[in-house]
Amino acid sequence: MARRALGRAWSLYISSPAAECSISGSTGCQSVRYSTAVEAKGLTQLKAFLREDSGKKISKTIRKGGRVPGVVFSLPQEQELLVSFAAKDIETQLLRLGRTGWGCHIFDVAVMNGDGKKMTHYPAVGRQVHITADTDVVENVTLIHCPPDRHVKVAVPIQIFGEEVCPGLKAGGRINHISRKVRVLARGDSIPESFELNVSALNVGDKLHFSDLVIPENVKLLEDVAAPALKIMRK
Structure with missing residues (x-):
């Protein structure tokens, strides 16, 4: 039922103007990331796991496991954080926020280590969502690292x-x-x-x-x- 509703609400490829992210200030992205859950308080949390590689074969394996490949871009250095999210979490947020809402919402991307016991928190605004038209499966998502003092x-x-x-x-x-x-x-x-x-x-x-x-x-x-x-x- 959720996937049918998702298909009605979303087009094949969704792109937010957040993709045109404009940065002010010279602080490096990695040095201003959230480091504790307290600092990220009040944001919608998206739990994520790090992934080492990308590619069609790896992404297909991730999706078979009920997860969605994702990338958090850290501008202006264009550094990338490869992660994966639970598919049900992404679908829930897309249905809750709507097409435009995804592209102006700040999430607390909580990246867990291998054993799931420690998190590093990255505030990030939604950027793009790729959905397969015939199956309504979320193929991948991207977000932009967006600390509180950065302009986007x-x-x-x-x-x-x-x-x-x-x-x-x-x-x-x-x-x-x-x-x-x-x-x-x-x-x-x-x-x-x-x-x-x-x-x-x-x-x-x-x-x-x-x-x-x-x-x-x-x-x-x-x-x-x-x-x-x-x-x-x-x-």
Whole structure:
């Protein structure tokens, strides 16, 4: 059942603008990783095991064992951390967060050693998910190491509210979602989960623009503030 739902919600290849990760500061990724569970408190944890090699044959073996191959990229040095996640954990997060939500969510990637007794914690934002179209199997995932003081470009989903009292919708109109997400630059500890737009006072023909969004102080909007985000259209 979970896989059927996953197939409806996701396309074959999912790419977040987090892939365009922009780094500020000169601190090396490995030197600023989380080292204790206390520092990672409050983040959604994804437990992972290190894997030594990559390749189709190895990845196939990993998937047969109920796990998903993954890579955590540590920019700007482009260092890679090869890991694997439990398939059920990845599917749970994809279903919970949705397509855009994966690409702006910070996870605590808890990498366990061979005996599973010790963890090293890496805060990381979702980047890409590869899903097989005919079977809905998650082939692999990638994330970007994102410490709290690092700035990244992400696309944050727009949530709409006020539809039940919207005059334009009551008159038979519909919402034209010109954009369903907002590109922003934010620190790793300040990435918004979503932005809200209130349509409760809109009539047919009215628009809401990116300037109508409430942007937190530590977040920089990368959209044209004069551009419309949605419009109430006639059916």
